[in-house]
Amino acid sequence: MISPTSEITFVACLSSPEQRVGARLLIDSLHSFGGAYSSCPVWVFEVDAQTVSCDDLGSTGVQIFPLNIPDNLRGYWFADKVCACAQAEELLKGKECSLTWLNSDLLILQPPELFNLSPDFDAAVRPVHIRNVGLPANASRDHFWGGILDAIGVKDIQLTVESFVDRQRLRAYFNTHAISVNPARGIFRRWLECFEALVGDGDFQNNACPDELHKIFLHQAVLSALIASSLKVECIRHLPPEYNYPYNLHGQVPVERKARQLNDLVSIAYENRPLDPQVMEDIQIEEPLRSWLVERAQAFAK
Numbered sequence: 017m018i019s020p021t022s023e024i025t026f027v028a029c030l031s032s033p034e035q036r037v038g039a040r041l042l043i044d045s046l047h048s049f050g051g052a053y054s055s056c057p058v059w060v061f062e063v064d065a066q067t068v069s070c071d072d073l074g075s076t077g078v079q080i081f082p083l084n085i086p087d088n089l090r091g092y093w094f095a096d097k098v099c100a101c102a103q104a105e106e107l108l109k110g111k112e113c114s115l116t117w118l119n120s121d122l123l124i125l126q127p128p129e130l131f132n133l134s135p136d137f138d139a140a141v142r143p144v145h146i147r148n149v150g151l152p153a154n155a156s157r158d159h160f161w162g163g164i165l166d167a168i169g170v171k172d173i174q175l176t177v178e179s180f181v182d183r184q185r186l187r188a189y190f191n192t193h194a195i196s197v198n199p200a201r202g203i204f205r206r207w208l209e210c211f212e213a214l215v216g217d218g219d220f221q222n223n224a225c226p227d228e229l230h231k232i233f234l235h236q237a238v239l240s241a242l243i244a245s246s247l248k249v250e251c252i253r254h255l256p257p258e259y260n261y262p263y264n265l266h267g268q269v270p271v272e273r274k275a276r277q278l279n280d281l282v283s284i285a286y287e288n289r290p291l292d293p294q295v296m297e298d299i300q301i302e303e304p305l306r307s308w309l310v311e312r313a314q315a316f317a318k
Contacts, residue, residue, distance in 0.1 A: 023056055023113045023114070024053055024056045024057075024113065024114045024115075024128075024131055025056065025057045025058075025059060025104065025108060026046065026058045026059070026118055027058075027060075027100060027115065027116065027117050028043075028058070028117075028120055029061040029083055029097060029100035030060060030061070030063070030083075030120070031062075031063055031083075034120075035120040036120075038120035038121050041123065041291075042119075042120055042122055042123060042124070045123040045124045045125065046058070047077075049125050049126055049127070050127055050128065051126070053132070054127075055077065058077060058078045058079070059078075059079050060079070060080050060081070061083035061103060062081070062082065063082075063083050063085070063096070083103070084099060084103065085099045086099075086212065088212065088215065089211075089215055092215050092231070093231050093232045093235065094236075095215070097117070097119075097192070097235060098208050098211050100117075101115075101117050101204040101207065102205050102207065102208035104199075104204070105197075105199045105202070105203075108199040109199065109200075110200075111199065112200075113199065114131060114132050114140075114196050114197070114198065115196065115204070116128075116131045116196040117195050118193075119192075119193045121264075121285060121286055121288075122193050122283055123283065123284050123291070124282070125279065125281050125282060125283065126258075126279075126281070127282075128259070130196075130255055130282075131196040133197075133253065136251070137198070137251050137252065138197065138198040138203075138248075138251040139195070139197045139201075139203065139243050139252050139253065140196040140197075140253040140255055141190040141196075141243065141252065142180070142190065142254070142259055142260045143179055143186075143189065143191065144177075144179050144180070144189045144190065144191050144236070145179060145180050145181045145262040145265055146180075146182045147179050147182055147186060147189075148229065149230050149233045149237060150179065150186035152184065152185065152186060152187075153176040153187060160224040160230055160237070161237065161241070162224075163220045164210070164214065164234075164237055164241050165241060167210045167213050167214055167217075168206075168210055168241055168242060170241075170245045172187075173187050173188050173244040175244040175249060175252075176188065177189060177190070177254075180262065180273065181268050181273075182268075183270070187244075188243065188244035189236070189237065190236070190239065190240045191260050191285075192235070192239060193260045193283075194259065194260050194283055195239075196253075197243075201247065203242055203243060203246060203247075206246070207235075207238060207239050210238050211234065211235055211238050214238065257275075258282045258283075260283055260284070261275055261282075261283070261284045262284075263275075263285060263286045263299070264286050264287040264288070266289075266298055266299065277299065277300040277302065278296075278302075290313075291309055291312065291313060292310070292313035293309050293310055294313075
């Protein structure tokens with residue numbers, strides 16, 4: 017077991033009413049099942065910080081910050097996430113801790129010990145669930161990944177991963193439902209810089225991001241390439257499948273990789289799937305998690 021010797025600061029953001037509901041459930045899950053990490057700081061970045069209070073999120077120990085998004089990024093897919101992470105990293109400059117981003121459509125179901133980087137790691141990540149825009153390990157760089165690598169200033173990345181659901185061997189491509197970094201490395205600052213440069217590059221947008229899929233996952237590809245090219249391989253912690261388990265894709269997970277019981281998982285991504293145990297017939301849910309989910313399902317249905 018990892019001792020929480022260095023504090024985790026959890027970060028989320030709010031850009032829509034749906035995210036507000038999700039963030040409240042996320043924070044509640046952390047406080048209910050986070051164990052030693054349930055009392056860690058939670059920072060929520062919101063576009064108009066005057067509209068949300070800690071009481072709105074149903075929790076104490078939460079700080080609300082205004083989310084500053086440059087005009088040229090407003091409206092672009094997941095610019096809010098990139099900006100929130102960069103702002104949080106700047107606020108933590110010089111502090112020994114782990115900075116952990118959490119999507120609002122994520123739940124914490126056990127103490128997330130491996131998000132605590134300790135002295136040995138600079139990032140903790142999971143591979144993507146499915147390939148999407150990932151670059152196969154044996155393929156030449158395409159316009160999309162080539163443009164990203166050029167913006168970062170590297171020719172290629174050697175680290176590869178296997179996507180969890182469709183089992184594709186890819187150049188390093190990480191899931192970003194939840195990710196932990198050492199803020200001293202400046203990864204999130206560089207993420208914003210490279211992301212902003214690529215969003216503002218007309219040629220790249222027209223030729224490398226001609227469809228919605230590439231725009232949606234640009235943020236994820238940029239961060240993946242930065243982590244793989246900026247950090248030593250031994251300083252990247254590869255999280256086990258219990259972290260960021262894709263309950264939203266549960267039906268597509270290979271049988272031998274499919275979770276049998278929700279209680280066995282540390283964190284799950286659910287996106288638009290219902291979280292009412294009365295309709296979650298494809299996975300076992302034991303107490304006390306079952307009652308917790310029933311209570312929340314009833315509360316949010318009102």
